[in-house]
Amino acid sequence: xxxxxxxxxxxxxxxxxxxxxxxxxxxxxxxxxxxxxxxxxxxxxxxxxxxxxxxxxxxxxxxxxxxxxxxxxxxxxxxxxxxxxxxxxxxxxxxxxxxxxxxxxx
Amino acid sequence: xxxxxxxxxxxxxxxxxxxxxxxxxxxxxxxxxxxxxxxxxxxxxxxxxxxxxxxxxxxxxxxxxxxxxxxxxxxxxxxxxxxxxxxxxxxxxxxxxxxxxxxxxxxxxxxxxxxxx
Numbered sequence: 363x364x365x366x367x368x369x370x371x372x373x374x375x376x377x378x379x380x381x382x383x384x385x386x387x388x389x390x391x392x393x394x395x396x397x398x399x400x401x402x403x404x405x406x407x408x409x410x411x412x413x414x415x416x417x418x419x420x421x422x423x424x425x426x427x428x429x430x431x432x433x434x435x436x437x438x439x440x441x442x443x444x445x446x447x448x449x450x451x452x453x454x455x456x457x458x459x460x461x462x463x464x465x466x467x468x
Numbered sequence: 469x470x471x472x473x474x475x476x477x478x479x480x481x482x483x484x485x486x487x488x489x490x491x492x493x494x495x496x497x498x499x500x501x502x503x504x505x506x507x508x509x510x511x512x513x514x515x516x517x518x519x520x521x522x523x524x525x526x527x528x529x530x531x532x533x534x535x536x537x538x539x540x541x542x543x544x545x546x547x548x549x550x551x552x553x554x555x556x557x558x559x560x561x562x563x564x565x566x567x568x569x570x571x572x573x574x575x576x577x578x579x580x581x582x583x584x585x
Contacts, residue, residue, distance in 0.1 A: 363530075396571045398513075405563060405575035406513065417573060449513055453570030456527040457503065459513040 364388055364452050366460035374468040381437040383463045385450035390430045396451045397426055397435045399444075400462075406449065410435065440465070470494040470574045472564045477579030480554055490547040490564030490576060498522075498542035501567035504549050506560035507578075514560075517549065518567070532558075554583045 365388040375381055385395065393413040398406040408417040410426035413433060423438040437444055445467050450460040476488040488504070503518040517538040518527045526538055537550040547564055561578035568574075 394570065398572075400513075405578060406572075408571055408573045411569075411571040417571075451513075451572070456518050457505075457515045457570065457572070459505075459515065462512045 364391060364454050364458055366450055366452060366458060368448075368450060368460040368463045370463060371461075372464045372466060374466055375440055376468045377440050377442055379440050381435075381440055381444070381465055383435040383437075383448055383465075385428075385433040385435070385460050387431045387433075387452055391452040391454060393429050394453045395426075395428070395433050396453070397424075398449045398451060398459075399446050400449065401446045409448075437465075470566060472566060472574060472576035474562060474564045474576045474579035477562065477581045479582045479584065481585050482555060482583055484554055485550070485552045486554060486581060488549040488551065488562055488564075488579060488581070492545045492547065492564075492566070495566070497540075497545040502540060502547045503565045503567055503572065504538065504547075505563045505565050505572070505575075506558075506581075507563070508557075508560040511560075516562070519547070551581070554581075556583050559583050 367386045369384045395413045397410040400406040409420050414426045425436045427434050447462045447464045449462045471493045473491045480486050501520045504516040506516050519538045535553045539548045559582050563578045564576040565572045566574040
């Protein structure tokens with residue numbers, strides 16, 4: 363089973379700052395990694411798939427990079443609506459999720 | 469528009485059973501694999517079970533293997549999760565989700581299962 367770890371657990375930033383979130387896989391997942399955003403009381407929303415492709419309707423300030431075991435989600439300039447929890451997910455035989463990174467307001 | 473509507477959640481005693489249903493619409497149901505994903509209150513996401521379009525391939529998380537059974541009825545555009553021998557740690561919101569090439573772009577609103585005496 364592929365295990366995903368995310369760091370940091372919490373990221374405290376101000377609006378307008380750049381956010382850099384990390385996801386590491388216990389073994390190579392090639393480019394088969396996605397990122398999701400979840401706000402309180404809502405279902406998760408797909409942001410990025412195949413490591414770097416933005417899902418439909420996702421703003422350009424969200425970008426993904428990486429391959430193999432190390433991946434990064436970057437939010438270039440935080441908007442107020444971006445403060446949320448972010449999860450990574452791999453899609454080998456069956457999906458697994460990372461534990462999440464909470465981006466909160468500093 | 470893709471819609472996934474879960475039902476069947478509620479309060480159940482430990483050791484008892486519950487069956488979740490998901491009514492799908494807005495897409496060709498039998499073209500897609502489907503999954504159940506759960507989230508305990510205040511916790512992260514956990515994939516529970518998945519099923520391919522033709523029910524040939526089925527998978528379960530270790531935490532539910534042998535207790536939960538996923539199934540689908542393509543004629544009724546419906547996905548199910550039979551949950552037996554429920555435990556307190558199964559308490560969570562259960563989301564019905566649609567798989568698109570291994571990614572989950574569509575989620576239901578979730579149904580809460582509470583296991584408590």
